[in-house]
Amino acid sequence: MLCLAVETSCDETSAAIVKDGTEILSNIVATQTEFHKKYGGIVPEVAARKHIEVINPIIQEALDEAKITFKDVDAVAVTYGPGLVGSLIVGVCAAKAIAWALRKPLIGINHLEGHIYANMLAQMTNDPLDRARGQMTNKSQKSKIKFPFLCLLVSGGHTMIIHVKDHGAYEVLGRTRDDAAGEAFDKVARVLGLGYPGGPIIDKLAKEGNPDAVKFKKPMVEEEYGYDFSFSGIKTAVVNYVARPASRVTRHEDIAASFQKVVVETLVEKLIAAAKDKNIKTVSLAGGVSANSGLRGYLTKRAKEEGLEVLIPPFEYCTDNAAMIGCAAYYKLKAGITSDYKLKPTASLKL
Ligand code: KG4
Ligand code: ZN
Numbered sequence: 018m019l020c021l022a023v024e025t026s027c028d029e030t031s032a033a034i035v036k037d038g039t040e041i042l043s044n045i046v047a048t049q050t051e052f053h054k055k056y057g058g059i060v061p062e063v064a065a066r067k068h069i070e071v072i073n074p075i076i077q078e079a080l081d082e083a084k085i086t087f088k089d090v091d092a093v094a095v096t097y098g099p100g101l102v103g104s105l106i107v108g109v110c111a112a113k114a115i116a117w118a119l120r121k122p123l124i125g126i127n128h129l130e131g132h133i134y135a136n137m138l139a140q141m142t143n144d145p146l147d148r149a150r151g152q153m154t155n156k157s158q159k160s161k162i163k164f165p166f167l168c169l170l171v172s173g174g175h176t177m178i179i180h181v182k183d184h185g186a187y188e189v190l191g192r193t194r195d196d197a198a199g200e201a202f203d204k205v206a207r208v209l210g211l212g213y214p215g216g217p218i219i220d221k222l223a224k225e226g227n228p229d230a231v232k233f234k235k236p237m238v239e240e241e242y243g244y245d246f247s248f249s250g251i252k253t254a255v256v257n258y259v260a261r262p263a264s265r266v267t268r269h270e271d272i273a274a275s276f277q278k279v280v281v282e283t284l285v286e287k288l289i290a291a292a293k294d295k296n297i298k299t300v301s302l303a304g305g306v307s308a309n310s311g312l313r314g315y316l317t318k319r320a321k322e323e324g325l326e327v328l329i330p331p332f333e334y335c336t337d338n339a340a341m342i343g344c345a346a347y348y349k350l351k352a353g354i355t356s357d358y359k360l361k362p363t364a365s366l367k368l
Contacts, residue, residue, distance in 0.1 A: 022343030025108030026100025034083035035343030042083035044340040065103030094346030097125040098366025105362035125356035132303035134345040135330035172304030173199035191244025201248035226274030301328035308335040
């Protein structure tokens with residue numbers, strides 16, 4: 018089954034050809050970072066317009082790289098939420114038009130579900146260093162995921178611990194009460210004058226810094242908060258620390274490392290506590306922040322200590338991409354779930 022998948026929920030225009038759910042024949046991602054950089058964040062109207070400009074060439078490139086034509090496509094999948102509504106509309110309209118013209122099934126996919134399915138695309142080797150670097154095992158180890166597992170979904174808009182019981186069966190155990198983890202990375206980077214998007218920049222700087230240089234307080238670790246998170250306090254703590262003339266530590270590397278350490282440890286310890294409480298033996302990562310090397314390394318280490326199995330998507334499938342949407346769509350189609358032409362782009366779609 019060859020699926021043409023389209024993803025335009027935020028500022029990446031992506032199209033992929035996915036064979037039988039897990040074999041990626043192509044996965045083209047055009048990022049708009051260049052256009053949003055000067056504003057220090059994504060401008061929704063600019064994002065929507067840029068999607069319109071590149072959507073057709075990106076889809077054509079995905080077909081070309083997979084060495085197929087529209088005639089070979091068996092189904093068309095598309096992200097229909099959550100995300101920026103103007104951006105979502107572009108992908109959904111393109112997918113509807115193609116599905117209609119080809120008389121093939123249309124499958125609307127929840128972006129968050131797509132991120133979870135990135136774990137199906139390939140699994141990491143058991144070597145912690147390889148995991149941190151994002152190396153994949155060979156093809157034979159693909160899609161060996163067994164349910165149930167817990168997924169820590171950390172992106173620019175979401176931070177959740179999800180109990181994945183089966184295909185399409187989710188229970189959200191905890192979520193952020195304010196900022197998402199990725200948002201905190203982006204805001205801290207902005208305050209330090211480091212540029213946008215902040216996550217990858219902080220990740221890189223943190224490697225050169227001392228994580229114990231500044232003792233930022235871990236947020237919401239008290240039992241009453243359960244598996245919920247809060248990242249606006251830590252963000253403000255960093256902002257205040259940087260602004261105070263008397264602050265001892267001034268190296269950006271040390272501040273980045275200290276901030277990242279608190280975020281990573283908070284995320285991982287809650288995930289592990291949830292796995293123990295629920296007696297679930299496998300934990301996984303998803304979403305843009307799962308590209309963070311500190312998070313990948315610390316989760317791998319802690320899971321090993323706790324005897325848990327870890328699934329970590331390769332780097333390229335952590336941030337927004339259409340391959341993960343094509344993967345999720347395969348399992349929907351297998352379950353007989355398709356969408357009709359009324360499929361509506363939904364900015365605040367729930368899991
Ligand atoms: O999943 P994603 O690509 O888009 C959303 O659905 O939001 O996630 C984007 C977020 C941004 O906040 C970005 O700064 C963060 O993921 N991110 C990272 C890293 N790479 C991307 N955060 C920390 N470390 C990284 N290496
Ligand atoms: Zn995303």
